[in-house]
Amino acid sequence: MTAAMKLLDEMCLLTAQSLNSMETAEHFQVLKMLGEGSYGRVMLAVHKKRGTPMALKFFPRESTSMVSFLREYNLSLSFCTHPSLTRALGIAYRTPSHYVFAQQASLFGDLYDVIIPEVGMEEDSSQRVVSQLCGALSHLHSLGFVHRDLKPENVFLCDAACRWVKLGDFGMVKPRGMKVPEVWYSSPYCTPEAEVARGNADSWKAVGGGDDRPQRVWVPVEPCTDSWALGILTYAMLTGSHPWSETASDCRSYLKYKEWFNAEESPEDELDVWARGGGEGQGPKSRGVPVAPQFSCFTPLACKYFQALLDPRPKQRGQPEDMLAFLGADWMREAERERLVQERRRSKGAIRNMKDLDRRRER
Known part of the structure; x- marks a missing residue:
């Protein structure tokens, strides 16, 4: 157990x-709902005496243990000191039906709200978000914690242009090395190593040797889980979609990626790469294997970024702090960038038309 985890338990x-x-x-004074999930709900509120806006996070007592509530509260209060982590405000209490704590309010929604389906976000905005998330995750990892639930709904916006975002929702955070039951779920955010639990209800599997009693698959918590999620999230920001529907051995799009990835990892002479023409015009190739179709819109630099984070081998997966070296240069190919600009203009025009229609109806 890390020193940070021991301190967290003492604080709880x-x-x-x-x-x-x-x-x-x-x-x-409760103003409106900001979000809702399996944990409970988050409400925007103003402190009556201080006049301070804040977010109140409500956890139903019937489905939430006090230990899990206090861990999330104290983790956010004392360890989330990075500017891109949502921090608790030192107010925690209980009502007859809920546990509640106050945290910083992000008034511009979350990342999910600004990712246009099949289009994504502007590349500059995406790189700004990646830069901040790399810092936030690196901070948690340095303390011995793993977030384990990185997704657009948990990245909150402090302004409309994504110049300042905050990673939040620490209900899934665990200390590195802690053994937890492996769970496979049908999602691109699920890591490939989790497929060992696929097909087993609640990640159970039968014990070999003729013993039919179920036994859970236990695995240690590792930061590489966050790295994988960062790669999938980056793809979603840039394209408005996912590279595959599920990280599974029978998913065709994921298998195409693995074929490309394995070819990239095969040792060969660097001169052979240039001889095949892996430049901007033709798209990267590896030992005769073309780039996976869903990654053909990216520059060679971006492809290396994705392959570093989306390495099927968990121990070889890149760390968030290493990804900062990929920022600052183009990630999208010129033709794809122009297409996305046109798509965004059409999407924004459609939204404006819908708003104008709504206003006319109100009149």
């Missing part, structure tokens, strides 16, 4: 002894 014990009961309406 102290907070449990001082967690007061109070009614939300006595101290806060």
Whole structure:
């Protein structure tokens, strides 16, 4: 157990002894809902005495243990000191039905709201987000924690242009090395190593040797889980889609990627690469294997970025701090960039037309 984890457990014990009961309406004016999920809901509120806007995160007591609530609260309060991590504000309490704590409010929604389906975001904005997330994840990893739930819905916007974003929702955070049951789910964010649990209800599998009693597949928590998610999230930002529907051995698009990846990893003379013509005009190739179709819109630099993060081998996967070296240059090929610009203009025009129609209807 890391020093940070020991300190976190001590803080949870102290907070449990001082967690007061109070009614939300006595101290806060609740304005609107900011988000909702399996954990509960987040409400935008204003502190009645201070006049400070904040987000109140509500956890139903019937489905949330006090330990998990206090861990998320104290982690956010004391360890999320990086500017791109959402921080708790030192207010935690309980009501008859909920555990509640206050955190910084992000008033511009989350990343999911600004990714246009099949189009994505502007490349400059995407690189700004990647830069900040690399810092946020590196900070957590340096303390011995792994986020384990990086996705657009958990990246919150502090302005409309993504100049400042904050990674939040720490309910899935675990210390590095802690053993947890492996769970496979049908999603590109699910890592390839999790497929060992595929087809087994709740990640259970039968024990060999004639014993039919179920046994869970336990694996240690590692930062490479966040690296994989960062790669998938970057692809989603740039294209408005995912590179494959699920990270599975029978998914055709994922198999195409693995074929390309394995060819890239095969040792060969660098002169052979140039002889095949892997330049900007033709697209990268590896030992006669063309780039996976879903990655053909990217420059060689971006392809290397994705292959570093989306390495099927967890121990070889790149770390977030290493990805900063890929920022600053073009990621999208010129033709694809021009196409996306036109698509964004059409999408924005359609949105404006819908808003104008709504206004006319209101009149």
